[in-house]
Amino acid sequence: MEIWRINARTHEFSREPVPTEWAHLGGRALLSKIMVDEMDAACDPLGPNNKLIFAPGLLVGYHLSSCDRISIGGKSPLTGGVKEANAGGRTGLQLVRLGVKALILEDQPEPDGWRLIHLSPDGARFEDAGEYAGLGVYATAPPLIERYGDKIAVALIGPAGERMLHAAGIQNLDKDEAPSRIAARGGLGAVMGSKRIKAIVIDGSQGTNPPAADPDGLKEARKRYIKGLLEHPQTQSYKDYGTAAMTMMCNTFGALPVRNFSAGSFEDAELLSGEHLRDTLLQRGGDCEPSHPCMAGCTIQSSNIFVTLDKGTKVSPLEYETIGLMGSNLGISDLDVVGRLNWEVNDLGMDSIEIGAALGVAADAGLFDFGDGDRALELVDEIRRDTELGRILGNGAGSTGKALGIERVPVAKNQAFSAYDPRAIKGTGITYATSPQGADHTSGLTIRANVDHRDPKGQKELSREKQIDMAGYDSLGACIFAAFGYSVDKSVIPGLLNAIYGWDLGETALQDLGRESLVHEREFNRRAGFTKKDDRLPEWVTKEALAPHNAVFDVPEEDLDSVFDW
């Protein structure tokens, strides 16, 4: 494996050996190590000194279900700190087939035109991409596939990334050529836009999957992983209902985001439930699919394909986070409206969590009535038309709250809460507050733990455990749901890593990776100027009681300050 380094200004390209101290890392852990080793943490996230890094996880390329994810990172224009956002689809596997352990994109050209980077066994070359400028991702991907073949992976930005809006993500082709597997959070699409790169085309079709040091050992560990995955009860549930299974669970806990986080349960929650979504997809038929793999070989298939009734727009997938933030959070109970909103933000190349939260804040400010889907779509169109209001919304919930003078802004480190109210799921609230990544359920979701989620006691330890585990999974390239297959037999992950790399890791391999990643992320943030005060939730969650349980976020500050004392 190699490090591929590309200068976006000079177009220089180099292949470098992997430094010894990076060799045991992958995905998220490798990103943070590169950032600490090579970057000035005080740099302008949209300036020439930020780097955009792509790092496949350590398990990518070994025919392991749900384990081919790509981690994308750099300094976040949204939070001002370290950022890793990962995605399914094809990007991770195609990079590994080219032998790329990390792709580091540096510097930036004069803002004069758009380019794409083509990666193949021959290396990297720049091509003019002016013809795609201003296009949404759904219009950009098909001609790229036609031009470069249907085996390629593509990582691309939409108009939001081109305009360097802070809620812009990087879309990736899924298994079926849909450009909608987004590395969504933290504004990395804006970083790609700042380097004037519209798309990265990765053609690993002439490459090979990497060899394993011990093929028989890999086969044996893979078998145990699949057995654990198939036997776990949640695997079937996620296959049937996808992440939308969380709607009713969160509603029961009083943790569903409702009307800009002003309540925790929604009168129309059932219309947004996994059951209703599945029934709708089955009844609608055609291109609709209730279970769909975002990457080849995924056994869980938590994704889906939703086709809206009115305009026939195809969204893949319609997920719980979008349903929560663009549905109940906006008082909207019509899945077709949520699907339309989702398609629009996908096409713009934006994070549906951040934009859903921004729209909720805008509704609180009186820009539209909760429940008015047409008006919500009009506001998203403001982003597309690049109006002043559109730019405020497109820079996220924090930007919208500041511009409109709203106090109830659901952000931590200026990044929007996911669809779990931190007052009702306090362990996840601790994750939002203390994660170096900003508010993000994928940094350490605690809702499945068998505890009283409204009791602040013991939540610190729970959040710590989940944050460490998730940083580990993100370093493996493992989907959050792959954890089902790893949860029972703790020897599976070290078994896989030892067989692949010839290492001699013990049962704490996952946690060791996770801790190392978090240490580097926190160090980067420290150098960027973050202090304990940044590990807090906004004051309103400590004062404003959340119906129906009148919960407030009352985790002591000492607990927030000692999450990482391990």
Ligand code: SF4
């Ligand atoms: S479980 Fe879902 S998100 Fe994870 S790899 Fe499979 S389809 Fe993609």
